[in-house]
Amino acid sequence: xxxxxxxxxxxxxxxxxxxxxxxxEDVVIDADELTLEISAAPAGKPEYLKxxxxxxxxxxxxxxxxxxxxxxxxxxxxxxIPPPAAPVExxxxxxxxKFEYPVVKYSGEIVEVTIGALRGQGxxxxxxxxxxxxxxxxxxxxxxxPLNRPVVALDVFDTPPPxxxxxxxxxxxxxxxxxxxxxxxxxxxxxxxxxxxxxxTDPLGENRPVREAMKTVENVLQAVDTPIIIxxxxxxxxxxxxxxxxxxxFMGERLVMASITLDMDIPKxxxxxxxxxxxxxxxAFMDINQAKELSRKILDAGLPKNHxxxxxxxxxxxxxxxxxxxxxxxxxxxxxxxxxTLQVPLSCAATNAWAAREAWMKVEDWGPRxxxxxxxxxxxxxxxxxxxxxxxxxxHPLAMKIVKAFAEAxxxxxxxxxxxxxxxxxxxx
Amino acid sequence: xxxxLRPLDVYKHLPGTNCGKCGEASCMAFASKxxxxxxxxxxxxxxxEDPKYSEKLQKLLETIRPPVKxxxxxxxxxxxxxxGKEVLYxxxxxxxxxxxxxxxIHDEMSPEEVKKRVGxxxxxxxxxxxKELTLDGIAVRCVSENPEKYVKTIAEIMEITNKPxxxxxxxxxxxxxxxxxxxxxxxLIYVATKQNWREIGELAARYKCPxxxxxxxxxxxxxxxATLTRNYNIDDIVLDPQIKxxxxxxxxxxxxxxxxxxxxxxxxxxxxxxxxxxxxxxxIEEGDENDKxxxxxxxxxxxxxxFVDLVVFHTIDTWTIIPIVVWRDCVYTDPRFPPGVKPGLxxxxxxxxxxxxxxxxxxxxxxxxxxxxxxxxxxxxxxxxVDTEATSLQSSVAGKKYxxxxxxxxIKEVKVGDRVKIKALILPGYAARLAGEVExxxxxxxxxxxxGPRDSGEIGAFYEKVFKPWLEEKIAKxxxxxxNF
Numbered sequence: 085x086x087x088x089x090x091x092x093x094x095x096x097x098x099x100x101x102x103x104x105x106x107x108x109e110d111v112v113i114d115a116d117e118l119t120l121e122i123s124a125a126p127a128g129k130p131e132y133l134k135x136x137x138x139x140x141x142x143x144x145x146x147x148x149x150x151x152x153x154x155x156x157x158x159x160x161x162x163x164x165i166p167p168p169a170a171p172v173e174x175x176x177x178x179x180x181x182k183f184e185y186p187v188v189k190y191s192g193e194i195v196e197v198t199i200g201a202l203r204g205q206g207x208x209x210x211x212x213x214x215x216x217x218x219x220x221x222x223x224x225x226x227x228x229x230p231l232n233r234p235v236v237a238l239d240v241f242d243t244p245p246p247x248x249x250x251x252x253x254x255x256x257x258x259x260x261x262x263x264x265x266x267x268x269x270x271x272x273x274x275x276x277x278x279x280x281x282x283x284x285t286d287p288l289g290e291n292r293p294v295r296e297a298m299k300t301v302e303n304v305l306q307a308v309d310t311p312i313i314i315x316x317x318x319x320x321x322x323x324x325x326x327x328x329x330x331x332x333x334f335m336g337e338r339l340v341m342a343s344i345t346l347d348m349d350i351p352k353x354x355x356x357x358x359x360x361x362x363x364x365x366x367x368a369f370m371d372i373n374q375a376k377e378l379s380r381k382i383l384d385a386g387l388p389k390n391h392x393x394x395x396x397x398x399x400x401x402x403x404x405x406x407x408x409x410x411x412x413x414x415x416x417x418x419x420x421x422x423x424x425t426l427q428v429p430l431s432c433a434a435t436n437a438w439a440a441r442e443a444w445m446k447v448e449d450w451g452p453r454x455x456x457x458x459x460x461x462x463x464x465x466x467x468x469x470x471x472x473x474x475x476x477x478x479x480h481p482l483a484m485k486i487v488k489a490f491a492e493a494x495x496x497x498x499x500x501x502x503x504x505x506x507x508x509x510x511x512x513x
Numbered sequence: 514x515x516x517x518l519r520p521l522d523v524y525k526h527l528p529g530t531n532c533g534k535c536g537e538a539s540c541m542a543f544a545s546k547x548x549x550x551x552x553x554x555x556x557x558x559x560x561x562e563d564p565k566y567s568e569k570l571q572k573l574l575e576t577i578r579p580p581v582k583x584x585x586x587x588x589x590x591x592x593x594x595x596x597g598k599e600v601l602y603x604x605x606x607x608x609x610x611x612x613x614x615x616x617x618i619h620d621e622m623s624p625e626e627v628k629k630r631v632g633x634x635x636x637x638x639x640x641x642x643x644k645e646l647t648l649d650g651i652a653v654r655c656v657s658e659n660p661e662k663y664v665k666t667i668a669e670i671m672e673i674t675n676k677p678x679x680x681x682x683x684x685x686x687x688x689x690x691x692x693x694x695x696x697x698x699x700x701l702i703y704v705a706t707k708q709n710w711r712e713i714g715e716l717a718a719r720y721k722c723p724x725x726x727x728x729x730x731x732x733x734x735x736x737x738x739a740t741l742t743r744n745y746n747i748d749d750i751v752l753d754p755q756i757k758x759x760x761x762x763x764x765x766x767x768x769x770x771x772x773x774x775x776x777x778x779x780x781x782x783x784x785x786x787x788x789x790x791x792x793x794x795x796x797i798e799e800g801d802e803n804d805k806x807x808x809x810x811x812x813x814x815x816x817x818x819x820f821v822d823l824v825v826f827h828t829i830d831t832w833t834i835i836p837i838v839v840w841r842d843c844v845y846t847d848p849r850f851p852p853g854v855k856p857g858l859x860x861x862x863x864x865x866x867x868x869x870x871x872x873x874x875x876x877x878x879x880x881x882x883x884x885x886x887x888x889x890x891x892x893x894x895x896x897x898x899v900d901t902e903a904t905s906l907q908s909s910v911a912g913k914k915y916x917x918x919x920x921x922x923x924i925k926e927v928k929v930g931d932r933v934k935i936k937a938l939i940l941p942g943y944a945a946r947l948a949g950e951v952e953x954x955x956x957x958x959x960x961x962x963x964x965g966p967r968d969s970g971e972i973g974a975f976y977e978k979v980f981k982p983w984l985e986e987k988i989a990k991x992x993x994x995x996x997n998f
Contacts, residue, residue: 132665148693152668176711176744181782183731186773223819225766246942246967288946318911347913369912370904397912401836402641403878403905406843407851409818410604417602439907439943441882441968442835451832459807463814463836470765470818486811493762503797505755506727509681509704510656511796512621513827 185226190420194218194474195390196231197363197429199277199340200311206336206361210309213276215393215474216429221416222472223494234469234491235276236476236484237313238269239435242292242300243284248444250457251479262300263307270308273481276488279313279342280304285326286317294322294329301330305337313340313365313477320348327364328356335360342431343367343395346378354385363391365431370397370407372414372426379425389424393475395431400440401464408432409467416472431475432468434487437461438479458482466490518577520544526573527557528566534558547577550597550609580776581822583610584723584749584786586650586701587677593649595751595822596786601769601776604848611845612816613649613823614837615679617792619656620666627666631674633829639838642852642878646838650677652703652790652825653691660690667695679703679725679825685712696720701751705741707733714745723749725788731771738782750785751823758797761812764789768819786822795827806833813837817844852877853903858927859884862893866934867988869894869980871965871972872920873941874901874909883969890973895932899923910943917950924955935987936960937980942967961987 135149196217201207217231244259254273258265262280269275280301284292304312314330316323327341341357342365344350357364366382368375375396382392396412399405412430419426437443443460446453461483465476469490478484523544530540535556537543546552554573560566583597597609616634618627631651639646651670655663663682670678671694679701680691688702689712702724705713710726717724724747728734734752741747754771757764768787775783791812798805810833813824817840828834846852853875861884873883875898887894899919901909909915920940930936936959940948945964952962963983966975 132661132668134661134664150664150668150694176714177740178707178710179736179739179743181732181736181739183735183774183783185770186778223762223765224769225762226770286946288949345913369914370908397908399905399908402839402843404851404876404908405840406603406846406848407904409844410602410848413602414604436907439905439967441970442839445968445970449831450835451830455803455807456832456835459810459833460836462807462811463840466811466815467818467840470815482807486807490761490811490815493760496760496762500759502759505729505757505790505793505797506683506706507796508790508793508825509654509683510658512619512656513792513795 187227188220190219191422192420192424192427194416194419194427194429195392197390197393199313199338199363201336201338201361207338208305208309209311209337212311212338218416218429218472218474219420221413221420222470225494230494232474233495234474234476234487236478236488236491237277237279238273238275238481238484239279239281239477239479240265240269240304241281241283242297243290245283247479248438248453248457249446250444250454251438253454254479254481263303266304266312267307269481270310273484274488275310275484277310277312278304278308279315279477281315282326283315283317285319285322287319287322289317294326297326298329298333301334305334311338311340313342315342320345324348324353327353331356331360331362334362338362340365340393344378344382346374346381350378350381351385354382354387358386358388358391361391363393365393365395367395367397370399370404370411372396372411372418375411375415376423376425379428383425389428392428393431394426394428395433398433398436398464398468400437400443401460401467402440402442405464405467409471412468412471412473429474430468430472431477432465432473433477434461434465434468434483435477435479437464437483458486462486518548520548522576523547523573526569526576528559528563528569530559532559579609580779580784581772582748582750582785584751586613586679586699586723588697588699591675591677593677595788598772598820598822599776601773601820603844607847608820608845610822612821612841614813614834614841615650615652615677615823615825616648616829617652617654617681617790617825617827618666618670619654620659620663621657622666624669627669628673630829631670634676635674637831637834639831639835641839641842642881644842646842648834648838649823650679652679652681652792655680655682655684655687655691658684658687660687663687664690664694667691671695671698677701683709685709685716688713689716692716692720692722696722699723701725703727704753705737707737710737710740714741714747717741717747717749718745723751725751725753727753727755729755731767731783734771735780735782738785742782751788752783752785753788753790756789756791756793756812758794758808758812761815765815765819768816768821772820787820788823788825789816789821790825791816792825792827806830809833810837814840817841851903854880854898856898856900856923858929859896859898860894861887861896862891864893864895864932866932867984868892868933869937869939869963869976869984870897870924870929870933871895871939872897872899872923873969874899874904874906874915876901876903876905876909879906883972886969886972890976892972892976895929897923897927897929897938906941907943910947915944915947917947917954920944920947920951921954924960930958930960935984935991937963937984937987939963939965939975939980941965941969 131153133151194216198214200209200212213235214232220227240262242262258268266278282297284290285297316326340363345367366378368378398408415426443457458480465487527540535543560570579599581596581598586593594610600606618630634648637648681703705726726737774780791809794809806828856875901914948962
């Protein structure tokens with residue numbers, strides 16, 4: 085290369101190094117090797133310089149470089165190799181296809197269970213709820229919309245159990261009075277119904293007499309006009325006694341007795357529930373076969389199918405909820421395929437989420453538990469909602485609100501999105 | 514039902530020479546590993562190099578292709594594999610390839626913000642049963658509409674992380690500029706639409722990068738997929754059926770229909786991974802920040818429940834991410850066996866004759882948490898694991914798998930009473946109601962039952978405030994008894 089040529093290139097490069105962008109037109113650089121000397125950028129963030137070399141002959145390749153200059157020096161960050169040219173082909177056409185929704189015919193459907201009875205219809209409620217009636221798996225709206233929106237019951241205890249901080253905060257002022265507690269759940273937090281847990285009757289705990297618990301039920305029924313679920317202590321004998329007493333005393337109210345388990349004398353526990361027209365939850369333990377067996381025994385004992393709800397047990401998120409997920413999904417599919425014993429609504433006790441330390445423990449790195457806890461409970465419940473749960477027992481009002489919003493979307497009609505989804509690509513957030 | 518492949522189905526499309534170039538002893542062994550996806554077809558060198566096998570190769574690839582294609586984003590050693598699923602329902606077969614969680618960054622964020630967000634993706638770790646739950650990559654959005662600005666942001670990101678990236682813009686010119694810098698990382702191109710499919714299709718083919726496609730309805734999405742495949746021979750496609758933030762039920766329904774068509778109807782055009790962006794909450798919803806964070810998180814979890822293969826997420830608050838990564842980890846486990854440990858007697862630290870005896874169930878997570886907490890608190894103890902059929906403690910108390918009979922039996926069977934002078938059994942707080950029955954049965958052997966905390970995280974405080982004073986008093990009393998004799 086001549087001295088003059090070198091100088092010419094150096095001049096060009098000097099200009100390049102001093103400018104951010106430079107466009108050269110009609111310049112031919114004819115050299116085997118091209119060395120660029122660019123002064124390093126000051127310390128701090130790198131700067132970028134794009135070089136594009138246009139082809140001399142038509143149809144040739146455009147070559148692009150991206151140079152990065154930092155205080156450490158200059159390097160090439162873009163490929164210097166030209167990308168291979170796309171082969172010339174026939175003109176491209178848009179292919180129009182039609183999507184057919186893959187609808188399945190089911191031979192079975194879920195019964196509808198009515199909880200609570202209105203005044204003048206044998207009960208004393210101002211509102212009742214209906215659950216179930218599903219003809220397809222949940223969120224298979226292309227097959228069928230659910231007949232009823234899944235509902236949420238907030239838990240009330242007759243003896244306050246140890247409660248996680250965020251839950252305690254929501255009920256602090258009413259913990260000592262189940263009737264006030266229930267009122268707060270309905271009037272302030274807008275729950276669909278109440279699940280009243282009469283844990284004080286536990287023979288291994290306080291062992292309060294059944295008649296005392298009946299007084300609590302009475303008070304709660306007077307405090308709210310929604311239906312209620314009666315929860316026992318988990319002791320098979322005492323719960324049998326409790327359900328019998330409640331059945332007779334509150335006949336016609338269409339309460340839900342929670343729960344009947346395999347270790348009970350099933351004909352004995354079912355008889356008064358059937359006789360006085362109440363509902364029952366069958367509690368099985370994350371096992372479809374146990375659920376079938378239990379349900380079969382309860383139905384054989386005479387409880388009508390449309391008075392039965394199945395609870396396959398809900399594990400906390402991270403502590404076995406995936407077994408709940410698969411058990412519920414199998415139960416619901418099996419029911420729709422024709423398994424009679426499983427054609428009943430499903431119940432999900434998402435409250436159990438609070439057993440997980442991820443929900444309640446104060447750990448700075450994990451963020452505020454006032455938000456983390458409810459989100460954890462809601463996420464647990466949604467696992468159930470997506471696999472077919474129709475009834476939820478929950479604790480935190482915020483968690484309940486999230487689940488209700490999802491449940492409402494399942495039955496919403498004539499909905500329209502305000503802003504297009506694709507905005508997400510360009511929006512500044 | 515899932516299509517179950519047998520080794521013979523695969524073997525017949527291999528050379529059958531047992532040449533050993535793949536590292537396996539025989540072609541049959543290679544076939545078995547192919548089914549388990551422990552090897553890739555490329556490892557059979559003759560199949561790829563010898564032209565006479567080209568027909569076999571084609572057949573083999575067809576045979577082992579799952580109903581949902583596995584798509585790779587990124588380059589070794591940071592390849593992100595998404596899709597590859599064979600079934601709709603988890604109970605049929607363990608789901609393949611966990612949902613990828615990508616965090617968004619846009620080109621008008623300050624360099625500090627970009628750095629912070631990349632740093633979050635790189636360093637996020639949530640430990641569960643000794644496993645690190647992490648995030649998968651970055652979705653870079655072009656909001657400036659300025660290619661240079663966008664390219665600069667991408668280069669900055671590539672400088673600090675090797676995680677896979679998604680290039681997000683509907684403008685093909687911007688995508689092309691970005692590919693010049695980023696194609697060597699094999700990013701996912703987002704997105705081809707009914708409007709830009711020619712340009713994006715060409716770019717995806719030319720740069721050999723996977724590309725996402727999106728449409729408001731499934732017919733258009735299916736058409737787009739066919740269009741790209743047939744015109745550009747593109748087979749690395751990711752489908753975005755679009756979230757309807759205003760009706761999440763509709764969204765889940767659409768995704769389910771789409772995947773069912775792929776798996777059960779074997780519609781090839783839809784046999785690709787599904788992605789979508791819960792981050793869209795931030796461009797649609799108005800109002801309270803925390804409400805949006807919660808909504809984004811629960812949408813992501815629901816999508817994970819419904820087998821979505823990749824989500825783009827915006828919020829980088831740990832509390833919104835924990836439930837998502839935990840749920841993802843749970844739902845992708847083997848549905849048949851809960852992870853359990855062997856029931857029996859375990860030692861934590863160096864227990865001696867004055868150490869407490871703890872008890873819990875045999876769910877693996879329970880065991881590891883308890884062990885870890887007791888170790889951290891610096892306590893030496895015996896731990897008696899009761900067989901609860903590997904269900905968590907709280908569930909097994911409710912489900913009557915952790916019962917007083919079982920505890921009593923376990924204590925007697927492992928003969929831990931022979932190892933301690935002061936026999937103190939600490940029951941988990943959730944099993945408090947069993948304390949009476951257990952004590953009645955074991956009292957005769959000199960046991961005292963103490964009820965510990967509900968969560969083993971509080972075992973240290975319990976040890977200091979309850980157990981130690983109790984032990985000291987007990988020892989003092991025994992001394993008294995001895996001196997009286």
